[in-house]
Amino acid sequence: xxxxxxxxxxxxxxxxxxxxxxxxxxxxxxxxxxxxxxxxxxxxxxxxxxxxxxxxxxxxxxxxxxxxxxxxxxxxxxxxxxxxxxxxxxxxx
Amino acid sequence: xxxxxxxxxxxxxxxxxxxxxxxxxxxxxxxxxxxxxxxxxxxxxxxxxxxxxxxxxxxxxxxxxxxxxxxxxxxxxxxxxxxxxxxxxxxxxxxxxxxxxxxxxxxxxxxxxxxxxxxxxxxxxxxxxxxxxxxxxxxxxxxxxxxxxxxxxxxxxxxxxxxxxxxxxxxxxxxxxxxxxxxxxxxxxxxxxxxxxxxxxxxxxxxxxxxxxxxxxxxxxxxxxxxxxxxxxxxxxxxxxxxxxxxxxxxxxxxxxxxxxxxxxxxxxxxxxxxxx
Numbered sequence: 017x018x019x020x021x022x023x024x025x026x027x028x029x030x031x032x033x034x035x036x037x038x039x040x041x042x043x044x045x046x047x048x049x050x051x052x053x054x055x056x057x058x059x060x061x062x063x064x065x066x067x068x069x070x071x072x073x074x075x076x077x078x079x080x081x082x083x084x085x086x087x088x089x090x091x092x093x094x095x096x097x098x099x100x101x102x103x104x105x106x107x108x109x
Numbered sequence: 110x111x112x113x114x115x116x117x118x119x120x121x122x123x124x125x126x127x128x129x130x131x132x133x134x135x136x137x138x139x140x141x142x143x144x145x146x147x148x149x150x151x152x153x154x155x156x157x158x159x160x161x162x163x164x165x166x167x168x169x170x171x172x173x174x175x176x177x178x179x180x181x182x183x184x185x186x187x188x189x190x191x192x193x194x195x196x197x198x199x200x201x202x203x204x205x206x207x208x209x210x211x212x213x214x215x216x217x218x219x220x221x222x223x224x225x226x227x228x229x230x231x232x233x234x235x236x237x238x239x240x241x242x243x244x245x246x247x248x249x250x251x252x253x254x255x256x257x258x259x260x261x262x263x264x265x266x267x268x269x270x271x272x273x274x275x276x277x278x279x280x281x282x283x284x285x286x287x288x289x290x291x292x293x294x295x296x297x298x299x300x301x302x303x304x305x306x307x308x309x310x311x312x313x314x315x316x317x318x319x320x321x322x323x324x325x326x327x328x329x330x331x332x333x334x335x336x337x338x339x340x341x342x343x344x345x346x347x348x349x350x351x352x353x354x355x356x357x358x359x360x361x362x363x364x365x366x367x368x369x370x371x372x373x374x375x376x377x378x379x380x381x382x383x384x385x386x
Contacts, residue, residue, distance in 0.1 A: 021154035028147060035140035042133040048126040048188065051117030051195070053253050053260075060264030061126075064184060068137060068177045074170045075140055078163075085159060 025086045032079030039072040111219040112209075112242050114202045123192030127185045134181035141174035180263040187259035194252035201245040209238050 043065055050057045148167035152160060206215060212234040214221040220238055223231045260266045 019152065019154065019156035019160075024154040031143055032147075035136075035143055039133070039136045039140055042129070042136045045129045045133065046122065046126055048122040048192075049119035050123060050191065050256065051253070053118075053191075053256055056257050056260050056266050060184070060260035060266045063264045063266070064177065064180050067173070068133065068181065071137065071140070071170065071174050071177050074173065075144070078166055078170060082163065085163075089159075 020086065020089050022086050022089075025082055029079040029083035029086065032075050032082065034079075036072045036075030036077075036079060039068065039075065043069060043072065110222050111216075112222075112239060113219055114206045114209075114242065115218045116199050116202050118195045118199075120192040120196035120199065123188050123195065127189040127192065130181045130185035130188065134178050134185060137174050137178035137181060141171055141178055144171045144174060183263045184259060187256055187263075191252050191256040194248055194255075198245050198249045198252070201241060201248075205238050205241045205245070208234065213238070 045061065045065060047058055047061065144167050148164050148171050150164065155163065206218070206220070209215050209220045212231055213223060220235075223235050227235075254269060257266070257269045261268045
């Protein structure tokens with residue numbers, strides 16, 4: 017047995033995608049001129065922005081996966097526990 | 110030996126980047142809050158294995174978003190502080206250079222040490238410039254150290270190597286304390302003579318100092334020089350022997366009588382007048 021509220025989940029998936037796109041839009045951070053700390057600044061900001069990019073991608077992927085799951089589950093009665101595993105490998109492990 | 114007033118960096122770009130990082134941190138924080146609600150949502154709308162997997166994924170994303178948002182926020186604060194410190198250093202260097210241009214020789218961004226003919230005012234100005242630049246470099250050094258330490262802590266860059274402090278540097282203040290701001294000399298203000306440095310004692314009068322000005326005149330002139338007016342002390346008049354000697358037979362000059370008016374003292378023509386050195 018499982019419970020799915022398609023309306024609430026679709027709303028959640030849209031919010032997840034919206035947050036992911038919002039973070040993605042603000043990832044355009046210019047590299048400052050910090051003088052002799054320039055190398056460390058570039059390396060540090062690139063690391064932080066890479067991690068933030070991964071978070072933005074994760075938000076959008078989770079939203080997409082949830083949307084696909086809701087679409088799929090609406091036509092399937094039960095046994096869809098593995099559907100999210102196919103969409104998000106390792107999610108249930 | 111010269112004093113360099115060169116400056117590296119752009120505080121405005123640091124502030125712009127800090128603002129963007131702060132905006133990014135706000136977006137990540139909003140996303141983290143939403144993901145947190147999804148990770149702890151009730152099972153009324155979503156229950157089952159897939160729901161547990163969804164909440165587990167949301168929980169993982171929440172941890173990453175929390176780490177990234179915190180890193181962006183901390184780096185934004187540190188970068189804004191770094192830009193402020195750089196701006197103070199830049200202002201101190203610029204004012205020091207302006208002050209040096211009025212009293213010393215400045216070539217580009219290099220301030221030349223006054224030569225052997227420099228007066229006391231120029232020497233005091235150079236000492237003040239040297240001290241100000243030293244403090245400014247200390248603040249700049251500390252600012253770079255703090256910024257790189259913030260990068261190492263929040264972005265995972267290489268740890269800041271422990272380097273020897275600048276010569277004459279004071280022990281670093283506590284981490285919570287703000288770096289000391291360098292003193293900013295005002296080019297409009299005159300350079301005050303060093304009150305700690307007493308005026309040199311008067312030399313005993315001898316034959317070589319017969320024509321030297323009195324010490325009060327020297328001190329007054331030094332004060333005027335230090336006040337931004339480059340002058341020289343008034344030169345004392347040399348005593349002229351006005352004793353009339355009766356002409357001899359070998360003397361070709363026309364005879365004079367004691368009633369003839371004596372011309373005033375003639376300045377020595379071969380004496381090099383003092384000018385700007």
